[in-house]
Amino acid sequence: MKFAIVLLAIVGLVAAYPPKYETKYADKDFLAKQKFLFEIVYRVEDPLMFEEYIKLGKTFTYNKDDYMLPSTYSGYMEKYYNAYKYGVTLPKGEFYGAMMELHFEQFYGLFDFFYYAKNWEVFMRNVCWARMYANEGMFVHALTMAVIHRDDFEGLMLPAIYEIFPQYFFNSKFVYEAEKFDFDVWSKYIMYEKEYKDFMYKDYSKYFKEFDNYYYFYTKDFKMWQWWKLMGMGEHWYSESHFMMRDNMYMFNKDSKYLDMIKDVKMFYMPVDYTRDVYFYNKESELSYFTEDVEWNAFWYYFNMDYAPYLDGESFGLKKDRRGEYYFYVVRQLLARYYMERLSHGYGEIPEFSFFTEIEYGYDPQLINYNGVGFSYRKNYYEYETYGNFDYMYGIVNFFTRVEEIITQGYFKTHDGKMIDLRKPESIEYLGDIMQGNVDNYDKYFATFWYMYAHMYFAHTDDTEFFVHPNIFLNYETMMRDPMFYMIYKKITDVFFEFYEYIDPYTHKDLYFPGVEIEDVKVSDLVTYFDLFDFDVTNLLNDKMTFVDGQFVWDKMLMGRQMRLNHKDFEFEYTIKSDKDQKVVVRAFLGPKFDEHGRMLSLKENRENFVEMDEFYYELKAGVNTFKRSSKDFYWTTDDRTTYTELYKFVMMAYEGKYEFPLDYSEPHCGFPDRLVLPRGWEKGMPMQFFFFVYPFTASYEPYTFNYNYSCGIGSGVRHIDEMPFGYPFDREIDEFEFFVPNMFFKDVKIYYKDTFEKYYGFKYDKFGHFDYSYYYNY
Numbered sequence: 001m002k003f004a005i006v007l008l009a010i011v012g013l014v015a016a017y018p019p020k021y022e023t024k025y026a027d028k029d030f031l032a033k034q035k036f037l038f039e040i041v042y043r044v045e046d047p048l049m050f051e052e053y054i055k056l057g058k059t060f061t062y063n064k065d066d067y068m069l070p071s072t073y074s075g076y077m078e079k080y081y082n083a084y085k086y087g088v089t090l091p092k093g094e095f096y097g098a099m100m101e102l103h104f105e106q107f108y109g110l111f112d113f114f115y116y117a118k119n120w121e122v123f124m125r126n127v128c129w130a131r132m133y134a135n136e137g138m139f140v141h142a143l144t145m146a147v148i149h150r151d152d153f154e155g156l157m158l159p160a161i162y163e164i165f166p167q168y169f170f171n172s173k174f175v176y177e178a179e180k181f182d183f184d185v186w187s188k189y190i191m192y193e194k195e196y197k198d199f200m201y202k203d204y205s206k207y208f209k210e211f212d213n214y215y216y217f218y219t220k221d222f223k224m225w226q227w228w229k230l231m232g233m234g235e236h237w238y239s240e241s242h243f244m245m246r247d248n249m250y251m252f253n254k255d256s257k258y259l260d261m262i263k264d265v266k267m268f269y270m271p272v273d274y275t276r277d278v279y280f281y282n283k284e285s286e287l288s289y290f291t292e293d294v295e296w297n298a299f300w301y302y303f304n305m306d307y308a309p310y311l312d313g314e315s316f317g318l319k320k321d322r323r324g325e326y327y328f329y330v331v332r333q334l335l336a337r338y339y340m341e342r343l344s345h346g347y348g349e350i351p352e353f354s355f356f357t358e359i360e361y362g363y364d365p366q367l368i369n370y371n372g373v374g375f376s377y378r379k380n381y382y383e384y385e386t387y388g389n390f391d392y393m394y395g396i397v398n399f400f401t402r403v404e405e406i407i408t409q410g411y412f413k414t415h416d417g418k419m420i421d422l423r424k425p426e427s428i429e430y431l432g433d434i435m436q437g438n439v440d441n442y443d444k445y446f447a448t449f450w451y452m453y454a455h456m457y458f459a460h461t462d463d464t465e466f467f468v469h470p471n472i473f474l475n476y477e478t479m480m481r482d483p484m485f486y487m488i489y490k491k492i493t494d495v496f497f498e499f500y501e502y503i504d505p506y507t508h509k510d511l512y513f514p515g516v517e518i519e520d521v522k523v524s525d526l527v528t529y530f531d532l533f534d535f536d537v538t539n540l541l542n543d544k545m546t547f548v549d550g551q552f553v554w555d556k557m558l559m560g561r562q563m564r565l566n567h568k569d570f571e572f573e574y575t576i577k578s579d580k581d582q583k584v585v586v587r588a589f590l591g592p593k594f595d596e597h598g599r600m601l602s603l604k605e606n607r608e609n610f611v612e613m614d615e616f617y618y619e620l621k622a623g624v625n626t627f628k629r630s631s632k633d634f635y636w637t638t639d640d641r642t643t644y645t646e647l648y649k650f651v652m653m654a655y656e657g658k659y660e661f662p663l664d665y666s667e668p669h670c671g672f673p674d675r676l677v678l679p680r681g682w683e684k685g686m687p688m689q690f691f692f693f694v695y696p697f698t699a700s701y702e703p704y705t706f707n708y709n710y711s712c713g714i715g716s717g718v719r720h721i722d723e724m725p726f727g728y729p730f731d732r733e734i735d736e737f738e739f740f741v742p743n744m745f746f747k748d749v750k751i752y753y754k755d756t757f758e759k760y761y762g763f764k765y766d767k768f769g770h771f772d773y774s775y776y777y778n779y
Contacts, residue, residue, distance in 0.1 A: 026155070026661040031654050033120065034156055034661075037147065038648045039552060040127060041164050042539065045093075045136050045370040048128075049545050050552065057128025060084065067116040072315055077116070080109025089134065093371045094467060096137025097474030099455035101463040107138050108310060114146035136370060137475075140164055148305055148669070148714065149316060155663040155710050159536075159644040161301050161477055162294045165370065166537040168477050169294045170560055172368035174272040177236065178540040178558060186237040186268070227532065227563055228271040230760035232768035240267030242773050244534040244559060246640050247566075247675075257659075261649050269534055269559040275366035275481075282380055283347070284361040284483040289565060290341045290680075292481050294535060295673040301477040302669045303330055306714045309438035309451065317715025319440060322726075324432025328496045329726035331489050336611045338486050340592060340679035344686060344753075348596040353487035355393050356385050363482045365472050375470040376460070378484070384458075392457035399450050400495070403434060407499050414442045425503050425725065425732070428496065435492050455479070458488070497608065505735040511744070513695050515579030516620070518745035521692050522573040526751045528681050531566045532775065534559035536643035554652075557645045566675040571630045576694060578620040583697040585722055588614040588629075589730065590678070593687040593748065603739065607730045610691060613677050615721050617703040631674065635721065638671030663710045670712035681751030690747040691730075699723050 026034065039050055048054055062081040083089045089106055090096060097103050110130060117123035123146075130139045144161070147153050162169040166178075228235065243253050244267065252258045274288040290296065307327065313319035339350060351360070364377035384393065406412050412420045412430075420430055420442060433441035437451040456462055459471035472478040479485050537560045546553040572588065591610035594600055601609070614634040618627070632639075642650075642665060654661035679686070697703075699722035713719035725731040729739075756775070759765070765772060 024155075024663045026654060026663060028655070030155065030663075031651055031661060033153075034651050035648075035655055036124060037156060037158055038644070038651060040131050041140065041143070041158060042552075043541070043545075044131070044140060044164060044539065048132050049547075051550065053128045054132065056125055057130075057132045060126070060129040060133070066118055066122045067112075068118050069116055070315055072312055073112075073116075074108075076105065076109040077112040078109075080106055080113070083109075084133075090138055090466070092133070092135055094135060095369050095371065095373065095470045095474075096135050096141070097459070097461075097468060097471070098141055098476060099452050099459070099474045100461065100465070100468060101449075101452060101456070102466050103138065104310070104452065107141055110134060110138060111142040111145050114142055115150060137165075144305055145308065148712075149311070157647075157666060157669070159647070160641055160669075161298055163536050163644040164539060165477070166535070166540050166560065167368055167370050168475065169292075169297065169535075170272050170537065170562075171275045171366040172374060173366070174270065174560060175368055175540060177270060178537060178560075179542050181237065181268070181541060181543070181558065226271075226273055227757060228771075230757055231765060231770070231772055233271070233771065235271060237268050237270055238771060240269050240534075240557075240559065244269075244643070245532045245561060246534065247531075248640065261653060262646070264555055265557050265645065265649070266555060267557045267559065269561045272560040272562045274562075275364065281364055282361045284363070286345055287341060287347075287483070289530075289563065290338070290676075291483065293564060293673075293676065294562075296676060297477055297480050299672055300334070300480050304476040306670055306712060307436075307438075309436050309449070311439070313438070313440040317717065320717030321715060321719060322429055323438065323440065324429040324434075324436065325726055327432045327436040327438075328428065328493065332493050332496070332608070332727065333611055334480075335486060335490055335493060336591075336609050337676070337679075339609055340590075340611070340688075343592055343596060344680040344682065346596055350486050350490045353484070353491050355388070355397060358383050359484055359487075361483050363472075363484065365478070365481055367470070367472070367478065367481075369470040373470055375472055375478075378482075387460070389457055389460075389462055392453055392462065396450070396454050396457060399447070400491070402446070403431075403495055404498065407431075407495070407502070410502065412442065415445075418442070422499065423502055428499065428725075428731075431496060431499055435495055454488075458484070493608075500732050503732050505733050505738065506729055507735075508738045508741060511695075511729055511739065512741045513584075513743040516582075516584070516694055517577045517742040518574070518692055518694060519577055519624070520575040521690070521745050521747055522575075523690060523747055523749050524570045525568070526570055526678060526681070526688075526749055527568040527754055528678050528751060529566060529568070529754045529756045530563045531756065532561055533564050533640070534561050534643075536645055538645055554645060554648055557643075564675070565680060567631075567678045569631050571628050572614075572690075572692075573628050574626065574692070576620060576625045578622060578625060580622045582620050584618055584620055584694050585697050585724070586614075586616055586618055586629075587612060587693045587695075587728070589691040589693075591689055591691065593689045603736055604734045607734050610727075610730050611677075612727060617697055617721055631677065634674065634677065636671055637674040637677060638667035639674055640667075642666045666710075668710060668712050670714070678751055681753040683753050683755065685750030685752050688749050688751055690749060692745040692747070693729060694743045695724070695728075697722060 036053075040048075040053065048057070062078070067077070080089070083106060090103060096107075098107070113126045113130070114123060117126060127143060130142070134142075140161075144158055147156055147158055158164065167175050243249050274292050307318055307321070307323050311318060313323055335350065342348070342350070353359075358381045359378070360381060362378045362380040362382055365375045367375040369375070407422055410422050412422065414420065420427060422431070430442055434443070434447045437447055437449050439448055441447045453463070455473045459468075459473040461468045461471070461474075468474070472482055473485075536557065538556065538558045541556060541558050543556060546555060574586070589610040589612050591606060592601060614629065616629070616633075616635055647666060650659065650661055650665065653659035679688075681688075701718050703718075703721050705716075705718045720726075760772075
């Protein structure tokens with residue numbers, strides 16, 4: 001589903017399936033709306049500076065005629081308006097927690113004001129008012145939800161959440177430095193650091209040999225993260241005189257239109273480390289490059305925006321997407337992917353979570369809220385039983401006990417007398433609704449929003465508090481940073497696996513596809529490495545905004561340059577024999593081969609650890625079919641997004657009639673980052689295995705029936721390739737005497753990790769003190 005931008009023209013780089021869609025271009029009305037959305041969230045924690053929006057947002061009224069209210073309207077909008085009139089809405093500058101009950105009630109009212117606005121004019125008026133007077137975090141949450149879910153906003157987008165609130169993705173040291181940015185101060189830093197580093201490089205080996213050795217080992221220990229030390233650079237600002245770092249940047253650098261458009265933008269970058277200390281806080285800190293990966297956390301954020309638990313499945317079409325089953329599938333995928341990364345470091349299974357035992361591994365997020373207050377941390381060997389809210393703790397414990405009892409008895413009777421048979425595989429949908437705590441679950445008094453109380457418990461707050469201390473468990477975009485997140489959600493997935501213990505495994509007949517055999521699948525080399533990437537953090541700039549003739553001049557760009565896990569492109573070459581022409585679906589999974597002790601894992605116990613990497617529709621011809629599938633073609637993975645600064649520049653060019661803006665210019669928000677599909681691996685090769693499965697295409701709809709190049713198809717009911725269970729055939733327990741059929745294929749592989757900074761370890765780099773742009777071309 002990938003589309004790369006070549007010379008500012010969209011060129012499709014896709015396999016035979018899915019089909020290439022005709023590129024659609026934005027008209028003037030669309031561009032005006034997109035311009036507004038980009039400008040309204042610019043430096044969102046600062047006062048609004050656009051005069052036209054200030055005038056529009058000075059008044060805020062509630063008139064039912066301005067809204068398209070459904071029959072299921074809950075009245076949250078009126079509650080929010082009353083809270084506003086009496087001055088009890090969450091003030092600007094306070095920490096906003098999406099998992100705080102009192103915050104949620106106000107957020108939902110603000111969201112309704114945006115979502116149910118009957119036209120763009122009412123929507124725009126409400127957004128301008130909220131930008132000026134509503135809490136910043138609540139405003140962005142409500143606006144994001146409205147833009148994603150309104151059908152008439154298809155194609156419109158906001159900057160990525162890490163570009164709106166960089167504070168929730170980068171450590172506080174970096175944020176403080178960025179917000180203090182001043183060109184003159186930066187120039188002094190450069191002068192001092194250059195003199196200091198030149199002295200260290202030239203003279204320490206002569207006068208301080210012992211210290212020089214210490215410095216050498218220090219930099220070697222931090223080769224993957226603190227790359228700037230290996231180049232002999234300091235931790236302050238450096239002018240971006242060449243180009244920003246991104247996988248496809250060489251394409252942009254060849255285009256004269258792009259270079260002309262961006263030439264007046266002064267670019268600066270600052271190196272940013274992950275939140276880890278010189279000496280690890282604990283061994284889990286070694287995985288910080290993964291758990292604190294910007295796009296890893298953004299994926300979880302957007303999933304919970306798309307399938308928010310409080311959205312009615314019927315009204316928003318989420319039931320058609322099998323939201324309950326999909327919730328389990330996504331959480332299971334994330335845990336399996338995290339487990340693979342643990343194996344790369346020799347760690348074992350995700351530890352079990354218990355309220356009554358110590359949490360061995362603490363976590364210090366080193367984050368700071370936009371109001372300047374730091375996030376709380378958890379020390380090693382922490383006891384929730386001692387410090388937690390007892391009522392909440394026993395409420396959560398009782399919730400899990402009751403769910404397990406329901407699964408054991410095999411049925412549940414709803415309040416309206418409906419009997420749900422929990423011995424049917426399709427009942428996973430009901431269980432998924434319960435475990436997500438969404439409003440579609442069959443026992444609203446028992447399960448709705450239980451997850452919110454659980455997160456409040458882990459954040460040491462409760463439903464009576466309004467002003468709270470920042471905690472990572474209170475927002476989707478921060479919670480996956482903590483290793484305890486995976487322990488908690490493993491407990492959730494254990495409930496689903498317990499459900500499947502009562503479901504019969506697939507038989508040989510269920511899995512066998514007569515007339516089809518996978519003869520071979522060749523896999524190219526699997527190589528991972530750490531590359532450098534520039535994240536747009538311009539929203540952190542504390543600089544005077546410039547307007548010319550009332551038009552904002554975007555003349556500065558600030559970037560956070562960070563090491564991140566990536567992999568070289570790889571491909572599968574399928575050889576499949578078929579006795580006739582037929583439509584099929586191909587699924588590809590990656591899983592471990594051995595545990596942390598080198599013991600081979602049986603398929604029965606290992607099925608939970610397989611990650612589905614690809615799924616696609618194909619039309620086999622009679623005979624032997626040979627075709628290739630690139631990692632760039634994987635369904636539902638995305639490439640690097642175009643930055644906030646670039647998108648704004650493109651929109652303004654198009655708005656002025658100098659450029660045609662394609663609607664599929666930036667990757668859809670819902671995709672999983674392509675670069676994270678492989679675990680880091682080992683330098684000598686980490687043994688893994690691929691599993692390939694071909695089965696008949698039997699869906700009631702044609703695949704690829706919406707333009708996923710710029711749409712996620714949320715609520716369409718057709719965003720998945722077919723109607724088979726998610727994770728099929730690894731969704732059920734495995735009977736190894738029945739499982740293996742000719743239309744399956746296992747392939748042993750090794751994942752190799754290449755250290756891209758090895759050449760710098762002994763001060764061999766001849767431009768010591770300057771960034772090495774040749775690095776970009778050599779990895």
